[in-house]
Amino acid sequence: MTAAPRPHDAVVVDWRLYLVTDPHLGGGRDAVPGIVYEAVLGGVGVVQVRDKECDDDEFASRALAVCAAVASASAETGRHVPVFVNDRMDVARELGLHLHIGQGDVPLATARAGLPDGLMLGLSIETDAQLAAALAGPGPAPDVVGVSPVWSTATKTDTAPALGPEGADRIARAAHAHRTPGRGGAGAGVRAVGIGGIGPSTVGRLAATALDGVCVVSAIMAAPDPRAAAAGLLARWDAARA
Numbered sequence: 001m002t003a004a005p006r007p008h009d010a011v012v013v014d015w016r017l018y019l020v021t022d023p024h025l026g027g028g029r030d031a032v033p034g035i036v037y038e039a040v041l042g043g044v045g046v047v048q049v050r051d052k053e054c055d056d057d058e059f060a061s062r063a064l065a066v067c068a069a070v071a072s073a074s075a076e077t078g079r080h081v082p083v084f085v086n087d088r089m090d091v092a093r094e095l096g097l098h099l100h101i102g103q104g105d106v107p108l109a110t111a112r113a114g115l116p117d118g119l120m121l122g123l124s125i126e127t128d129a130q131l132a133a134a135l136a137g138p139g140p141a142p143d144v145v146g147v148s149p150v151w152s153t154a155t156k157t158d159t160a161p162a163l164g165p166e167g168a169d170r171i172a173r174a175a176h177a178h179r180t181p182g183r184g185g186a187g188a189g190v191r192a193v194g195i196g197g198i199g200p201s202t203v204g205r206l207a208a209t210a211l212d213g214v215c216v217v218s219a220i221m222a223a224p225d226p227r228a229a230a231a232g233l234l235a236r237w238d239a240a241r242a
Helices: 028-042 056-077 089-095 108-114 127-137 164-177 226-241
Strands: 016-022 046-049 084-085 099-101 121-123 144-147 191-195 213-216
Touching: 016 191, 016 226, 028 046, 028 056, 028 213, 028 226, 046 056, 056 089, 084 089, 089 099, 089 108, 099 108, 108 121, 121 127, 127 164, 144 164, 164 191, 213 226
Parallel strands: 016 046, 016 213, 046 084, 084 099, 099 121, 121 144, 144 191, 191 213
Antiparallel strands: none
């Protein structure tokens, strides 16, 4: 496997619209890079490659294809868009990609210790207690937390009770209050993005919270025009936040 370019610590991340890929919603694994390319042109600022059903070698190949699509779109827009991989720590380490883990994946401290410096680590958070544990250590806190589920969703059925905008706001504020010197800028708080049931009709409701942005899956992966879908979500977020 050929390693992707290493990200740079100093790059500012646009968390407003974060895309999590799904090969089934996208019409198959081969379709995913094209959807990602269009979505980044439409304004997606972060991409996470998620595929629970293939082995590490195939996953790595698919992740590199997504990286190439992101690089191509970024060259056109002039924006840096970081790529995360879901769960696969060995792949993230080998390819130099960021990593996102869930509560049932490798422990946070193990994941942090296993990643090279300069790579970001995301963690799924479903409760206040989970966030408190992640912030307490041992080791540095995650760089970003995925607060889920904001609303119930058919995309993932094994989630905790819905938090609603109020619960997501509370967790985001607690994440921001935590300071981790030396990661993401001296004293930077942990970023927080909401996921679960987010689409054109709900994204504006979260713009009034402390969340840094929203994660979407089906709202872009299953859209007939991913570029337009991304642009529409981002416009609704910005209009509501303004």
